Amino acid sequence: MTNHRLSEFIHSDMERILQTWEDFARTIEPPALTMDDVELRDHARQMLQAIADDLATTQSDAERTAKSQGLGKRERADTAAETHAEARLLSGYTVVQLVSEYRALRSSVLTLWIADERKEYATDVADITRFNEAIDQALAESVARYESMVKRSQNMFLAILGHDLRNPLGTVVTGSQLIMAAVDIPPKYILVATRMYNSAKRMSKLVSDLIDFTRTHLGPGIPIHVRQGDLVQVCEDVANELRTSQPEMQIDFLAPNSIEAIFDGARIGQMLSNLAGNAIQYGNADMPITIKLQRSDDDVVITVNNHGDPIDANELARIFAPLVRIAAESGTGECTSLGIGLFISREIVHAHAGHIEVSSSAQEGTTFTVTMPRLPAGFSSPATGRNRAGERAAW
Structure with a gap:
């Protein structure tokens, strides 16, 4: 007996394994029926050869654990499993059909091997374990590539x-x-x-x-075009616009006379409008919406507060995730927006090297807090030099 019997079996019985797997692939409707035999076997042979070669090599416990988690070492930029996922997506396969192919491939190899009458291929638990780990690795690579391509095409x-x-x-x-x-x-x-x-x-x-x-x-994120300006003026303009469009709401604006900073005025206005609009939509109509600005030597803090039903702790953890509102309201028939306003607000804050937090309680209401630097990285103080745009700011 050799140490790697399953490896030898895969190499010597490749055609029989592929035929069994192909018979299953032919049962997948509708895309499989549109392909010829060569297309059906497109990358299964390459994957089986890679798996057989892997079985014929020694591996450490750490390598075995990584492979079972789909984190095995990559030998090339695109594996056969990843290329297979791309071909199947372009052929119209669903991810369920893709996964079912790997189940069939696993079953084809193990069933034929165990049933083989040749005595030189005796069943070995270690070989089965190694084979399952390799299939898991290939499956993880395929699903990850499939999901990545689907998301990119959707976007x-x-x-x-x-x-x-x-x-x-x-x-x-x-x-x-x-x-x-x-x-x-x-x-x-x-x-x-x-x-x-x-x-x-x-x-x-x-x-x-x-x-x-x-x-x-x-791409790299939401683009911003920063310049020196009065942050209070930008935020107050947003508050006044909201007062005009929502005359029934009381909108309080608390801020010093001015806060000089370097920022993208249009984007900050968009961010604040999203936060305040969210506060108006979900706040108590009888309670005021409060927009407040504060500054320190290095940072500026913008808060938007409303009173209403507190947000559940589980919802707070994913409140900035895109499309959450659509998913939550899909069964109510009351979806009135894309559900990406808070996500975009967070991305705008991040583009300004800041961070955004949210807290919610019955006593204090719901408060979004934005903290960002008055002088972004890469800009020198007006007292010591010019900014990247070559404009000297007055502070």
Whole structure:
């Protein structure tokens, strides 16, 4: 007897194993029926050869544990299992079908080996363990690559959709503005144009959020363009806009006369608008929304507080996760947004090298706290030099 009997069996009975596995693959509907025999066996042979070669080598306990967890050592950039996942995704396979192929591959090898009548291939528990670990490693690689490709294709679709929606929405906004400014048409048309304008602006915000969401998944994150300015003025403008759009709500704004900082004014306004809008939506209409700004030598702190039902501790842990609201409200029929506003707010804060926290209780209400540096990394103090844009700031 040799030490690696299963390895030798796989090499010598490759065609029989592949045929058994192929017979199973043919039962998968509908994509498998659209492929010829060569496509059905595309990477199974490579995976089996890699597994057999692996069985013929010694491994440490640490290597065995890593492999069983799908963390085995990689021999090349793209393994056969990863390439197999890409081919199956492009062929229309679901992840369930992909996993079922590995179950069939495992079953084909072990069933044929145990049933083999040749005495030189006796059953060995160590071989079975090594084989299962190798299959687990290949399965983990395939599922990870499949999931990564699905997410990327979804995000790419959303990015293209959001980009293509901008132009027609811009036309609606511009056209409705022209009608609203007209003085020679009946008031009822002005009213319709106003409603069109407001709806188009809301849609534009949703599209902008969608594009920002895809940017965080397809690139380095939300882009910002910082410059020196008065943070109080930017935040107060947001508060006044909310007072105009939500006249029934009391919105308190507490801040010093000015806070000079280096930041992206449009992005900070977007972040604060998202946080305050969330507070208005979920807060008690009879209690005020409080926006407060404070500063220290190095940092600025922005808080948004509302009173209402406290957020459950389990929900707090995932409140910044994207699309959480859609998942939570999918059975209520009351989903009114994409559920990515808080996620985008967090990404904007992170882009400014800051952090955001949330606390919630029945006594204190729900408070979002944003802390970020007044002078981002890479910028020198106005007293000692110029910033990266070459502009000298007055503090």
